[in-house]
Amino acid sequence: MNDSRLRELEGARVLVTGGGGLVGSRIVALLNANGAHASVLDRFDAYPHSVRGLFDVDVNAARVVFGDVREAATVRSLVQRADYVIHAAAYADVAACTRQPEVAFAANLQGTQTVLEETLGSPVKRLVFVSSASVYGNGGGDGVQEFTESQPLVPISVYANTKLWGEHQVRLMLGGSQSQQYSVVRYFSVYGDPQVPKPGSHSWMVPWLSMAAQLGMPMRLNGGGRQVRDMVHVDDIARATVLALVADGASGQTINVGSGRATSVREIAEVICRHYPDVELVNAPLPEGDPLGGYADTRRSRELLGWKPTVTLEVGIDRYVQWLKSNPDVVPDWMVPAPAPTV
Template sequence: MLTESVSARLEKLRDSRVVVTGGAGLVGSRLVRLLRRAEAEVTILDRLDAYPDDAHATLFGVDGLGADLVVGDICDRAAVRRVLAGADYVVHAAAYADVAACTRRPDIAFRANVEGTQVVLEEVAASDVRRLVLISSAAVYGNGEPGVRGPQVFREDQRLLPVSVYANSKLWAEHQTRLLLSGAGSPEYAVLRYFSVYGDPQVPKPGSHSWMVAWLSMQARLGRPMRLNGGGVQVRDLVHVEDVAAATALALVEEGMAGATVNVGTGVPTSVREVGQLIARHFPRVHFLTTPLPEGDPLGGYADTEQCRELLRWTPGIDVRAGVERYVRWLTRTPHAVPGWLSEG
């Protein structure tokens, strides 16, 4: 939640220039709106192809953010160099950000998440940027430590055992960031490991099994059974997009974040089935359908938030019950948000 203290700390960004790669997506658009409220000048570099049905404009409101939108690819070195000219800060959020899609097309994942990140890091290293914030994922933890039963708490310094192409690409990006930006005179960097981000106006993507609050809510809205992959036993740490945007903005300015890797989560484990039950309260006639667990879908865990509290000096403000209720209410007010491919399928 954006508190007064957070707003005051973000005043450091006034009149600075911030580049957000992937800034036209769910988190990126919320982040850009927050940066603009802090009176920073913002440039978005985004391909605008992550969602069908023109969701970037119709739902995320990219055209009205007051930012300079550059439609381009992070693999395009010339485009990256142009947007970085004169930049003070960079948030690198652009990625092929879907576990299932990366599993189906590891070649695309490699190009976007590895080659593209390499271009961004090289250009940042050669620039006058003060700090880069790399957006990583809790996927790097995989299923946690083998042999441990029940939900695990994931700590930033534990052994990392990714179980998907997507997670591998994110872990590589973390390592490469440290390698390229740890030398004397290099820009500072910080790494944020997002846990399960949700919140309006999030919409599902075709062929994806991520974004479970949006998926399950829309299925219920359409009068269809809510599918619980693997019976819904997977545990997630659901963190609202407004909280994620605030944490990301703070990572640009908090001194203690230089060179740090920090979980962005709530520290509260919630099973997929529990999320389904929260949604079902708003749709009394809905029922559940158990389906197989998709390949690469981790059993999950939840964030240790000590580093987040100490280094970001921040805690999230929206719990999962309130966040799910907000999403369902938004969906009820905005029925056109259900993608055409989903409503017709």
């Protein structure tokens, strides 16, 4: 979808930390399509299954740097040549952050602090910090809830705690700057090809469920699939994030990036089942730190960004399943069940 406002970025230099991942690579592609020069800083280790070639980072980025956001000298050299920063780098797997909080703290706290320290006093005009709807936790109430940016935050996972700290730190360090602006975007549940699940994770239910069905395995519904998610296609997520760089009203604001629609995990599985009608649904326990969920209050994204999602869940899942059927080799080996022993 074309947006004339993004033409303001023509010729601009934009640093995208974490630009080698699913969302980051879509952001880089969108920047490139609008004439911006994107530099990527990434360790390229987020996926145990090699999908880098599917993200086209090397095609769309003006520069790709293999490095860590905790490396001050590397970050300094990049921000000194940037007009804007999108800080998307993070240890973003909820289950992995619970298992290895020290890794989450290093990447999400120390890394964010390094980016902020090096951004201060640089030529950067605005930094967009990528946060998460996980900061809402279960919202402190019962039932399906609408999450509003100004409500009290009650995170229930290590990952969510690190994102909330990042939000506070961005405000503390850039909120008083006369020359540099910031925006915080809270992503709800991102999905879309070429997303590939990670072992030991319970995030990213569209690829998890789709790949299980592709293999003829039962689709496992944690918590019986009663928890809800506000699903947003990665293409829409990327557009909202880039708009946060240029929208005047987004400066100094925290903005939900969601559809405003609550969909249960069971409903998501049922949409996938339309493509795999013979696959069984089975219930499983709810993992630790997995919120019951809610949906976004979208007033700020509409009013401040002039944004709303364009890809419906049904269309997005159809795209994902068609991509998966066309690329069966993307299913990680660890998901493939071992053959039964011969007698």
